[in-house]
Amino acid sequence: MAGGKQATAKRAMRWSWNDPHLRSLIWQVAALAAVVAALWYFAATAHENLSRQHIATGFGFLQNTAGFGIVQALVPYSEEASYGRAFFVGLCNTLLVAALGTMLAVALGFAVGIARLSSNWLVAKLAAVYVETLRNIPLLLQLFFWYFAILQPLPGPRESLTLLPGVFLSNRGIVMPGVGLTGTSPAFLAVLLLAIVASFFVARYAKARRMATGERFPASIVNTVSIIVLPGLVWLIGGAPFTIDHAAMGKFDFTGGWRLLPEFLALLLGLALYTAAFIAEIVRAGIQSVGRGQTEAAHALGLSNWQTLRLVVIPQALRVIIPPLTSQILNLTKNSSLAVAIGYPDLVSVFAGTVLNQTGQAIEVIAITMGVYLVISLATSLAMNLYNARVAIVER
Amino acid sequence: MTGAMKWLRRNLFSNWWNTGLTLLVLYVLWRALPPFIDWAFFSAVWHGGDRTACLGPDKGACWPFIFANLDQFIYGRYPADLRWRVDIAFLLGLAGLVPMLIPRVPAKLWNLGYLVVAWPMIAIVLISGDRPGLIGVDTDLWGGLLVTLIVAITGIVASFPLGILLALGRRSEMPVIRTLSTIFIEFWRGVPLITVLFMASVMLPIFLPRGLHLDNLLRCLVGVALFSSAYMAEVVRGGLQAVPRGQVEAARALGLSYWQTMGLVVLPQALRHVIPGIVNTFIGLFKDTTLVLIVGLFDFLGQVRVQLSDMHWSTPQGAATGYVFAAFVYWVFCFGMSRYSAFMERRLNKGRVR
Numbered sequence: 072m073a074g075g076k077q078a079t080a081k082r083a084m085r086w087s088w089n090d091p092h093l094r095s096l097i098w099q100v101a102a103l104a105a106v107v108a109a110l111w112y113f114a115a116t117a118h119e120n121l122s123r124q125h126i127a128t129g130f131g132f133l134q135n136t137a138g139f140g141i142v143q144a145l146v147p148y149s150e151e152a153s154y155g156r157a158f159f160v161g162l163c164n165t166l167l168v169a170a171l172g173t174m175l176a177v178a179l180g181f182a183v184g185i186a187r188l189s190s191n192w193l194v195a196k197l198a199a200v201y202v203e204t205l206r207n208i209p210l211l212l213q214l215f216f217w218y219f220a221i222l223q224p225l226p227g228p229r230e231s232l233t234l235l236p237g238v239f240l241s242n243r244g245i246v247m248p249g250v251g252l253t254g255t256s257p258a259f260l261a262v263l264l265l266a267i268v269a270s271f272f273v274a275r276y277a278k279a280r281r282m283a284t285g286e287r288f289p290a291s292i293v294n295t296v297s298i299i300v301l302p303g304l305v306w307l308i309g310g311a312p313f314t315i316d317h318a319a320m321g322k323f324d325f326t327g328g329w330r331l332l333p334e335f336l337a338l339l340l341g342l343a344l345y346t347a348a349f350i351a352e353i354v355r356a357g358i359q360s361v362g363r364g365q366t367e368a369a370h371a372l373g374l375s376n377w378q379t380l381r382l383v384v385i386p387q388a389l390r391v392i393i394p395p396l397t398s399q400i401l402n403l404t405k406n407s408s409l410a411v412a413i414g415y416p417d418l419v420s421v422f423a424g425t426v427l428n429q430t431g432q433a434i435e436v437i438a439i440t441m442g443v444y445l446v447i448s449l450a451t452s453l454a455m456n457l458y459n460a461r462v463a464i465v466e467r
Numbered sequence: 468m469t470g471a472m473k474w475l476r477r478n479l480f481s482n483w484w485n486t487g488l489t490l491l492v493l494y495v496l497w498r499a500l501p502p503f504i505d506w507a508f509f510s511a512v513w514h515g516g517d518r519t520a521c522l523g524p525d526k527g528a529c530w531p532f533i534f535a536n537l538d539q540f541i542y543g544r545y546p547a548d549l550r551w552r553v554d555i556a557f558l559l560g561l562a563g564l565v566p567m568l569i570p571r572v573p574a575k576l577w578n579l580g581y582l583v584v585a586w587p588m589i590a591i592v593l594i595s596g597d598r599p600g601l602i603g604v605d606t607d608l609w610g611g612l613l614v615t616l617i618v619a620i621t622g623i624v625a626s627f628p629l630g631i632l633l634a635l636g637r638r639s640e641m642p643v644i645r646t647l648s649t650i651f652i653e654f655w656r657g658v659p660l661i662t663v664l665f666m667a668s669v670m671l672p673i674f675l676p677r678g679l680h681l682d683n684l685l686r687c688l689v690g691v692a693l694f695s696s697a698y699m700a701e702v703v704r705g706g707l708q709a710v711p712r713g714q715v716e717a718a719r720a721l722g723l724s725y726w727q728t729m730g731l732v733v734l735p736q737a738l739r740h741v742i743p744g745i746v747n748t749f750i751g752l753f754k755d756t757t758l759v760l761i762v763g764l765f766d767f768l769g770q771v772r773v774q775l776s777d778m779h780w781s782t783p784q785g786a787a788t789g790y791v792f793a794a795f796v797y798w799v800f801c802f803g804m805s806r807y808s809a810f811m812e813r814r815l816n817k818g819r820v821r
Binding site for chain 2: 209210
């Protein structure tokens with residue numbers, strides 16, 4: 072076969088439209104030329120329009136002073152900071168809501184997906200109603216509903232609802248006790264981190280030993296003890312590593328403590344509930360793809376319902392679940408850009424909204440914004456592909 | 468009676484865990500459902516001419532707000548005496564759509580041609596009034612469900628041919644064309660629709676030559692069409708992959724050209740497979756049309772928000788009423804389409820079920 076292919080390649084090209092190689096070459100050159108010409112034309116038009124309207128070009132504006140405030144900043148930010156800094160603040164806010172939303176959506180989605188297959192009629196029906204309601208209503212409408220119809224009409228800070236002792240819900244969001252650091256907290260955190268890393272290796276060792284010898288090593292007990300006891304010792308020796316910063320009622324609003332903005336809450340809630348409905352369907356399809364014989368065999372071996380689900384069904388279902396789950400996580404990240412509609416300062420709202428309006432440099436700002444989402448998309452699919460490669464069936 | 472008891476025992480109280488779950492769900496329903504039903508029906512206000520009817524403590528949903536603004540929700544600010552043109556365009560569309568959706572009705576190809584080519588042209592002329600003898604209506608005045616449907620239908624109709632070409636390009640044997648198609652598809656699928664709409668509304672004018680002016684609606688339509696064509700391409704590609712290679716080889720052996728092979732042999736089989744996928748894409752697009760309100764168009768949701776900010780109707784329960792109503796309307800559309808998609812899926816799978 073290889074020889075034949077080479078012979079075809081070596082054969083002199085016929086200068087005729089009937090030669091498939093020449094024809095495909097012409098098509099490709101024509102397509103490339105058309106694309107290049109179109110890009111060239113648009114670039115030239117843009118150049119002409121920009122110079123006629125005296126709009127600055129280039130990325131120099133990123134160093135200019137922003138001059139506007141942002142209500143939620145994970146990194147130090149002030150009005151004197153640069154546009155580049157504002158971009159970074161927006162990016163962090165997007166990543167924060169996407170990461171938290173993903174965790175909530177995956178947890179809730181698995182719960183609802185499993186509930187849809189529950190033998191309990193009421194639970195299964197409730198899960199079905201949840202899925203069919205939430206995924207058939209536009210996300211933006213759900214965000215408006217949470218923000219304008221639920222969170223905004225809540226009472227003000229003075230009459231706020233007490234969710235838990237020290238945790239208050241009002242139309243300014245949720246206020247809760249914050250955690251402050253003291254001198255010994257680095258040591259405490261270091262030991263905690265060390266214990267967690269060590270427990271990972273203990274778990275691996277335990278699994279390897281069970282595979283090799285069949286003996287059980289009580290890894291979970293050892294790990295729980297080490298994670299609690301080791302940092303506890305540091306606590307006892309060095310004194311309390313944290314101070315609790317309780318929220319107090321100020322003149323008009325709470326001061327101190329940690330605060331979750333209503334915009335953030337609405338966005339997080341909306342994204343998580345909406346995406347969970349889609350994840351639930353994916354999980355259901357994944358579990359249904361595992362043959363009934365697997366469950367029956369597991370039951371015959373004496374595994375409980377829960378053990379069957381955790382040890383037999385879900386590991387196999389994950390192979391079916393992971394690829395569509397990846398695209399749902401990507402959707403959640405992209406959908407977090409709807410923040411702009413309810414005023415949560417995410418990347419689109421801060422950068423493609425305020426910064427674009429102030430600088431007028433549409434091409435640069437939109438290109439950067441789109442570039443960021445492309446990079447996030449590619450990075451997420453890469454990470455999930457790696458994970459997928461781990462859980463995929465290893466064939467010959 | 469024993470049958471009912473048996474059913475309860477088996478489905479709700481089979482063991483301690485299930486009994487606990489049942490009680491928990493019943494408790495949650497008892498806490499959530501009666502207040503909602505009370506809000507929506509018993510405490511709700513049903514009659515009234517303005518906001519005063521809905522003011523006061525313990526009042527539920529403010530339904531007169533919906534009744535009074537129904538026309539705006541459907542047509543936006545479209546002139547009232549010209550709304551019959553929109554109605555006719557809508558009915559003409561329905562006349563093409565209903566036979567299309569019923570599998571038994573013949574002449575699907577002609578029907579599709581009418582829906583995808585003839586009807587959009589008639590509808591555009593009727594709605595915009597852009598012909599001598601008709602009174603023109605500026606797109607600024609279009610709104611409500613009208614804009615929602617225009618954006619969604621344009622998105623799907625424009626994305627159909629574009630998506631097919633892109634899908635064929637992505638499966639092409641020519642590396643340059645394959646790469647270009649892949650880049651195009653992955654680019655649009657990798658960015659959020661809202662950035663596409665921002666791009667269409669603020670960046671597109673910079674790339675257009677002087678003198679060529681597109682209004683905001685048209686610019687958004689371009690953005691939506693490009694965006695949805697990438698998603699459509701992936702759906703179609705799924706269908707192309709489901710057609711066995713032997714079909715292509717047999718067609719080529721019979722001497723059919725590439726376009727004949729694709730148009731006569733592969734695509735008819737592939738597209739049949741992906742009807743549910745196309746409907747699902749349309750559902751996604753229909754929900755995504757709400758995003759156009761962020762760039763200043765007044766679609767159905769945008770129009771609800773406009774009427775909510777009307778001083779005559781600003782009441783404490785106004786926002787909840789408006790959004791629940793809007794949610795119900797979107798839900799009816801999307802749920803109906805998803806049922807249809809499920810029906811087609813079952814129908815297409817009939818041959819494969821053993």
